[in-house]
Amino acid sequence: MxxxxxxxxxxxxxxxxxxxxxxxxxxxxxxxxxxxxxxxxxxxxxxxxxxxxxxxxxxxxxxxxxxxxxxxxxxxxxxxxxxxxxxxxxxxxxxxxxxxxxxxxxxxxxxxxxxxxxxxxxxxxxxxxxxxxxxxxxxxxxxxxxxxxxxxxxxxxxxxHSKIDPSIIVMLLISICTVALGGYWSGACERDQLSSGAAGGGKGESKADSGDISLYSPLKVVIFVALMCGMLVLMYFFYNVLVYIIIAIFCLASATALFSCLDAVMDKLGCGTVSFSIRNCTFSVRSLILAAVCIAVAVVWGIYRNEDRWIWILQDLLGIAFCLNFMKTISLSNFKICVILLSLLLVYDVFFVFITPFFTKNGVSIMVQVALGPDASGEKTQGNMVEVPAEPQAPSEKLPVVMRVPRFSAWAQNLCGMQFSILGYGDIIVPGLLVAYCSKFDVWINSTKKVYFVSCCIAYLVGMIVTFAVMLLSGMGQPALLYLVPFTLITSALVAACRGEMKQFWAGTTYEVLDSSREPLLPEGRADGSIGGESC
Structure with missing residues (x-):
């Protein structure tokens, strides 16, 4: 029954x-x-x-x-x-x-x-x-x-065609896999650093020496979000100029990120490397090959970035690498910073999606206009009123800030022009930073079951499902952080409260800043098992 x-x-x-x-x-x-x-x-x-x-x-x-x-x-x-x-x-x-x-x-x-x-x-x-x-x-x-x-x-x-397009499932898999891998990578690097610190005499390595960027001050978080708002507004008014600068930066950053990811995979697989020296400079053959491949991928994307039929595959590949490297590089030092950053970005997302259409000339939100390019005002709405060019149009430049997957069921629509499901990098990176913090905290408390990391990943998955469900029911794009931030923050806080570890979870890292006078959460000299093969 x-x-x-x-x-x-x-x-x-x-x-x-x-x-x-x-x-x-x-x-x-x-x-x-x-x-x-x-x-x-x-x-x-x-x-x-x-x-x-x-x-x-x-x-x-x-x-x-x-x-x-x-x-x-x-x-x-x-x-x-x-x-x-x-x-x-x-x-x-x-x-x-x-x-x-x-x-x-x-x-x-x-x-x-x-x-x-x-x-x-x-x-x-x-x-x-x-x-x-x-x-x-x-x-x-x-x-x-x-x-x-x-x-x-x-x-x-x-x-x-059905609103429930298979592209949504692909997008869901991309987002949850990227968040989970990024969180796992951050935790593995943290474990290696703690183990290295213990082996070196019991002194933890500082963030200044690890190559990561740590957000540990609420003021820095506020300044960071304010800069994001300013950049978005500048992109809205000076799109035609800044778009090429962002594309160039993305090519460089994504190639670097792809190299970092592939190098970590090679280490994990135990692939050796051969080195040679030229004038007292040592070069790794593996690194040179990886660098050539990553640069080639970024260059191919840069040249064919407006070819809708297949270039989305390369853009998503580079985007996944960019998100993974960002989550591994940017470190949130405690749950307090997580709450401040994610809450501010939630307000930022909602404001620029739902509020700004009341101030723009064409009634399109600043967020959508910037994400989809100057043609966003012609975006289709519910299939009611559409516009299809009668002649081939010169492709308009779009910012490489979204994952793109073509709608597989919209065959009639694809005859008129390719349609895509999109998901912003921010909807992966922002909750992903909290997932990465949870993964690191599991290392600090030596949680073998990775309870914080797993629960936060599940919360992110549920939040994404709710986001897509609301989008399908309402027929309009949604600011994903409106659902992802509450799900991940509340879930993480409940796990910490139920385990009686909220004080430690709120306070955070054992080596927050160099001049910190706080006592570390972990006793000095504690050595957790190392996960070998990660490039940190």
């Missing part, structure tokens, strides 16, 4: 998640050959069949020499029972449709050299039109003519 109820609930959710999009497909064939093209229609006005098999087959008649605002020059016998292809302009869509309908046509395709938009009309005109109506690119019709000649036949259909 329970299984049956669960199946029914899942079926209802799946069906409810199906949406009818305004992008559709024109399937043209001549018997042996077929091709598909993007069209834009209005589902609430002239709905189309959802499958190709159910779609009616129409002979296509080329009337692109006319805009069909009246019946002059058109013979009813030549168009009756056929689909007409006419040019856009001079009169409303509804007028063209009524003229075509009066001539006995069974469908109307309007070829356009302008941006394709969802066809609309006055409310009084909707009930008068009974034939399918859609816009197509004029260049697509010319292409079809070259391929098929005059004996073209077409089917119009609009397959609905």
């Amino acid at each position: 329970a299984k049956a109820v669960m199946i029914i609930i899942l079926s209802v959710i799946f069906l409810a998640s199906k949406i009818n999009c305004q992008e559709a497909i024109l399937h043209i064939s001549n018997g042996s050959t077929s091709m598909e093209y993007c069209i834009v229609h209005n589902h609430s006005w002239t709905p189309l069949s959802e499958t190709l098999d159910a779609a009616a087959l129409y002979p296509l008649v080329n009337l692109t020499s006319t805009v069909l605002c009246d019946t002059s020059g058109v013979s009813p016998e030549a168009v009756r029972g056929k689909a007409l292809v006419v040019m856009r302009g001079d009169c409303d869509f509804s007028q063209k449709a009524l003229v075509a309908q009066g001539l006995g046509a069974t469908a109307l395709l309007i070829a356009s050299n302008k941006t394709l938009i969802t066809p609309t009309a006055n409310e009084s005109e909707y009930a008068k039109v009974h034939i399918p109506l859609a816009l197509m690119r004029y260049r697509d019709f010319l292409d079809a003519q070259q391929v098929f000649g005059e004996g073209m036949q077409g089917r119009l259909y609009a397959p609905p």
Whole structure:
């Protein structure tokens, strides 16, 4: 019984998640050959069949020499029972449709050299039109003519796609795996440093000597967040200039991060290295090869960064390495700093996503505008009103600050232009810093079960699931930190409270700063087991 109820609930959710999009497909064939093209229609006005098999087959008649605002020059016998292809302009869509309908046509395709938009009309005109109506690119019709000649036949259909796209699952896996790996790496490095300190005479290594950057002062955290706000505002107003600077910085930083990650993997696998010297300078063959590979990957991404079809794979690879290295390099010294930083960034995220649309000219949030580039104002909303370029557009530069995975189920939409699910690096790094702190605290208290690290990772996973669920139900992008920060902070605090370790968890690291007069949490000379092979 329970299984049956669960199946029914899942079926209802799946069906409810199906949406009818305004992008559709024109399937043209001549018997042996077929091709598909993007069209834009209005589902609430002239709905189309959802499958190709159910779609009616129409002979296509080329009337692109006319805009069909009246019946002059058109013979009813030549168009009756056929689909007409006419040019856009001079009169409303509804007028063209009524003229075509009066001539006995069974469908109307309007070829356009302008941006394709969802066809609309006055409310009084909707009930008068009974034939399918859609816009197509004029260049697509010319292409079809070259391929098929005059004996073209077409089917119009609009397959609905599910809001629950497989790309969401891929994005979820990328985020949780990156956070978990980054936290594990930070904990392993911390264990190595403590072990090295114990072996060297019982004195822990300071953060100043470890190569990491530690945020230990609330004032530094406030300044850090203020700089982020300032940078975001500058990007909004000077996007066209700063975007190239950010791209160059990303290429350098991501190549360095990828090298750090691959070098750590090589150490973990026990791969040896061969060194040679030139003029008293020692070089590692492994390091040179890794450096060449990482630089090549970053350069390839930089050259082909606007190639949507496949470059997202390299961007995600570099993004994962960047997030991992950031989580390992930036250290939060105690839970107090974690609470301050994550809370401020939560307010920052919500403000720039939900509040700033009230102040911008186009009603798009500053966060979305910066993340998606200057074309963000044309972003599709719920598939209701869409805009599809009629001609190939010069790619606009986008900041490499998001993970991108193409929507696998939106085949009709991909004919009109690639669609992506995106997740900002900040939605991985910010909670990831808390996960890394929890992993280090497990090392400090010698927790063999890694209870803080595991519980924080689970909280992050639940927070991501809630984020995607709210996004699907609301139909709009969400500031992920609004859900991730409370889940991870509250979970970590509850674990510390239940274990009676809140005082230590709140106070933090054993070597917070060089001039700290606090007693360390761990007694000097304590040696925990080392995890060999990590590059720290």
